[in-house]
Amino acid sequence: MTVAFKDVKADLLDQIARGALRPGSLMPNETDLAESYGCARATVNRAMRELADEGIIERKRKAGTRVRMAPIRQARFAIPIVRDEIEALGAKYRYALVGRDVLPVPDWLRGRLGLQRGQDVLHLVCMHYADGVPYQHEDRWINPEVVPNVLKADFTASGPNEWLVSEIPFSDAEISFMAVEAENGLAEHLGCGEGAALFRIERTTWLQDRAITLVQLTYRRGHRMTTRY
Amino acid sequence: MTVAFKDVKADLLDQIARGALRPGSLMPNETDLAESYGCARATVNRAMRELADEGIIERKRKAGTRVRMAPIRQARFAIPIVRDEIEALGAKYRYALVGRDVLPVPDWLRGRLGLQRGQDVLHLVCMHYADGVPYQHEDRWINPEVVPNVLKADFTASGPNEWLVSEIPFSDAEISFMAVEAENGLAEHLGCGEGAALFRIERTTWLQDRAITLVQLTYRRGHRMTTRY
DNA sequence: TAGTGGTCTAGACCACTGA
DNA sequence: CAGTGGTCTAGACCACTAC
Numbered sequence: 001m002t003v004a005f006k007d008v009k010a011d012l013l014d015q016i017a018r019g020a021l022r023p024g025s026l027m028p029n030e031t032d033l034a035e036s037y038g039c040a041r042a043t044v045n046r047a048m049r050e051l052a053d054e055g056i057i058e059r060k061r062k063a064g065t066r067v068r069m070a071p072i073r074q075a076r077f078a079i080p081i082v083r084d085e086i087e088a089l090g091a092k093y094r095y096a097l098v099g100r101d102v103l104p105v106p107d108w109l110r111g112r113l114g115l116q117r118g119q120d121v122l123h124l125v126c127m128h129y130a131d132g133v134p135y136q137h138e139d140r141w142i143n144p145e146v147v148p149n150v151l152k153a154d155f156t157a158s159g160p161n162e163w164l165v166s167e168i169p170f171s172d173a174e175i176s177f178m179a180v181e182a183e184n185g186l187a188e189h190l191g192c193g194e195g196a197a198l199f200r201i202e203r204t205t206w207l208q209d210r211a212i213t214l215v216q217l218t219y220r221r222g223h224r225m226t227t228r229y
Numbered sequence: 230m231t232v233a234f235k236d237v238k239a240d241l242l243d244q245i246a247r248g249a250l251r252p253g254s255l256m257p258n259e260t261d262l263a264e265s266y267g268c269a270r271a272t273v274n275r276a277m278r279e280l281a282d283e284g285i286i287e288r289k290r291k292a293g294t295r296v297r298m299a300p301i302r303q304a305r306f307a308i309p310i311v312r313d314e315i316e317a318l319g320a321k322y323r324y325a326l327v328g329r330d331v332l333p334v335p336d337w338l339r340g341r342l343g344l345q346r347g348q349d350v351l352h353l354v355c356m357h358y359a360d361g362v363p364y365q366h367e368d369r370w371i372n373p374e375v376v377p378n379v380l381k382a383d384f385t386a387s388g389p390n391e392w393l394v395s396e397i398p399f400s401d402a403e404i405s406f407m408a409v410e411a412e413n414g415l416a417e418h419l420g421c422g423e424g425a426a427l428f429r430i431e432r433t434t435w436l437q438d439r440a441i442t443l444v445q446l447t448y449r450r451g452h453r454m455t456t457r458y
Numbered sequence: 459t460a461g462t463g464g465t466c467t468a469g470a471c472c473a474c475t476g477a
Numbered sequence: 478c479a480g481t482g483g484t485c486t487a488g489a490c491c492a493c494t495a496c
Contacts, residue, residue: 002485017400017436029462040486045463055307061463061493070394074305075404078284081299165299171246175304176455179408179426197408197426202453208246224431226405231466258481269467274482290474290482 003039008047011037016056016067027057027065075229079175079203081161082128082136082217091130097156098189099125102144112204113143113211122150124160127189133220134190140215146207161215170205170212177201177225180218192221199223232268237276240266245285245296256286256294304458308404308432310390311357311365311446320359326385327418328354331373341433342372342440351379353389356418362449363419369444375436390444399434399441406430406454409447421450428452 015021027033030048034041048065051057055074059065086093101123105115113121126138140160142150147168155163180186182196190198201217244250256262259277263270277294280286284303288294315322330352334344342350355367369389371379376397384392409415409429416423430446 004484017398019398023395023398031462040488041463042465042487043485045465046484049464059463060495062461062495064462070310070391071398073308073402075308075402076303076305079302079304162299166252169246169248169252169300171242172457173302173304174455174457176453177406177428178451178453179428181426195424195426197410199406199408222407224405224407226403228401228403233465260481269469270482271468271484272466274484275465278483288482289476291476291480293481 003037003043005043005046005050008033008037008039008044009050012047012051013056021067023067023069023071025067027067029064073229075227077225077227079173080201080225082138082159083162086128086130086135089130091135092132094129094132095157095159096127096129097124098127099123100155102151109141109214112214113141114209115143115145115211120144124155126155126159128159135220137186137189137218138215139218140213142213143211146210146212160213164213168207168212170207172206173203175201175203182221186218190218190220196221199225201225232266232272234272234275234279237262237266237268237273238279241276241280242285250296252296252298252300254296256296258293302458304456306454306456308402309430309454311367311388312391315357315359315364318359320364321361323358323361324386324388325356325358326353327356328352329384331380338370338443341443342370343438344372344374344440349373353384355384355388357388364449366415366418366447367444368447369442371442372440375439375441389442393442397436397441399436402432402434404430404432411450415447419447419449425450428454430454 012021021027030041030044033044037044048057048059052059056068056071057065058068083093102120103123105113105119105121109121110117115121122142122144124140124142127134128136128138138159142160144151149167153163178200179197180200182190182192182194182198184194186198187194187196198221199219202215204214205212250256259270259273262273266273277286277288281288285297285300286294287297312322331349332352334342334348334350338350339346344350351371351373353369353371356363357365357367367388371389373380378396382392407429408426411419411421411423411425411427413423415427416425419427427450428448431444433443434441
């Protein structure tokens with residue numbers, strides 16, 4: 001039976017978790033490990049590279065590989081698509097367009113989308129419901145310079161996110177998580193008191209240095225975004 | 230000049246971003262791509278495997294590789310260590326222990342830490358300051374069954390997180406992000422009004438199915454957690 | 459400057475799964 | 478059952494960097 005890189009990886013992880021390999025300690029080099037596992041160096045390399053990608057160990061040429069003192073454990077979040085999110089709860093998804101406007105880009109937005117003063121942007125406000133109950137409020141700005149078709153698109157039946165993913169790819173994105181206080185309109189749409197603490201995701205996406213869209217996704221009160229790692 | 234897997238990856242990404250490879254479309258197989266790039270199949274494989282890991286493309290044996298319709302773009306967050314976070318802002322870090330108690334595990338916590346009724350837990354409340362201004366409030370519960378030394382540890386000078394990472398590894402974790410309203414004590418510690426919306430991270434960590442600790446990290450008002458991908 | 463990881467190659471066998 | 482990706486090997490050369 002040949003030794004798989006998964007075996008090597010699992011064994012190393014196990015040694016770390018059980019304390020056989022202490023944080024900060026120097027691990028054997030690839031050549032030695034390959035010999036002791038009875039496999040090729042490339043196999044050990046693959047295992048250790050994945051551990052390094054996951055932030056468990058730290059590799060430096062010449063200096064060797066060490067177990068990280070404070071593992072930079074990373075969590076991966078699938079960027080949620082609200083329809084899937086709601087259906088995964090076993091609830092029925094419903095969408096509604098609340099508002100649509102084409103207007104000159106506001107000052108606060110100009111820099112973030114990289115636009116010139118006076119250029120038009122499309123502003124959409126939508127609601128997403130789970131079993132008829134407000135679930136998420138979507139406030140979106142789209143740059144028509146990059147996606148001209150968007151001005152002709154009809155968002156009364158389905159949301160702009162679904163339209164955008166089928167229309168245009170993106171190459172970069174920035175995402176932020178934060179807490180906001182429900183102001184007037186938000187509270188009304190989400191069915192909570194004014195001033196309630198709401199969880200919000202804000203995301204900007206670019207295609208080759210040109211901003212496509214900025215969206216604020218605000219969840220109903222009490223929402224949690226969870227992941228295991 | 231040999232062709233590197235990064236070149237292949239960058240070229241494929243570029244083709245996707247520019248629309249030459251449409252979402253849903255079938256890509257050539259590894260053998261053909263290797264020939265057209267003039268490199269080994271392993272090189273193409275590495276490039277495509279990374280794209281698949283990142284959720285850009287979807288691979289199935291026999292069926293081939295396709296560009297994802299709705300890219301499951303994933304964001305990776307480095308689990309923040311508050312000291313680093315503050316120092317990265319160029320601010321001076323200060324820590325303070327606010328409260329320490331050993332008490333029978335409360336009902337709401339029992340299930341989450343997998344404890345029996347009546348067992349003791351260590352409860353710590355700490356504050357982290359940036360340039361003397363409240364930055365993060367830490368409310369932590371530690372299971373002394375798993376880390377007995379913790380009852381003898383001194384947390385007046387440095388925080389429990391730094392102690393824990395040097396004392397015990399963990400194998401699994403669950404992390405949640407949410408918004409909470411500042412209740413009385415929290416508002417006072419963080420220097421905000423009662424009822425302010427605050428961003429909170431809640432994390433539970435386990436070592437081999439035994440819960441080590443549950444911590445709630447609540448940030449000062451207006452905090453954002455941001456990442457690019 | 460020597461040791462370590464980073465990567466590429468050419469070839470091979472295997473596992474999965476769609477047609 | 479045949480095509481595709483998944484992985485391993487043995488060897489090689491290279492890039493970085495601690496010493």
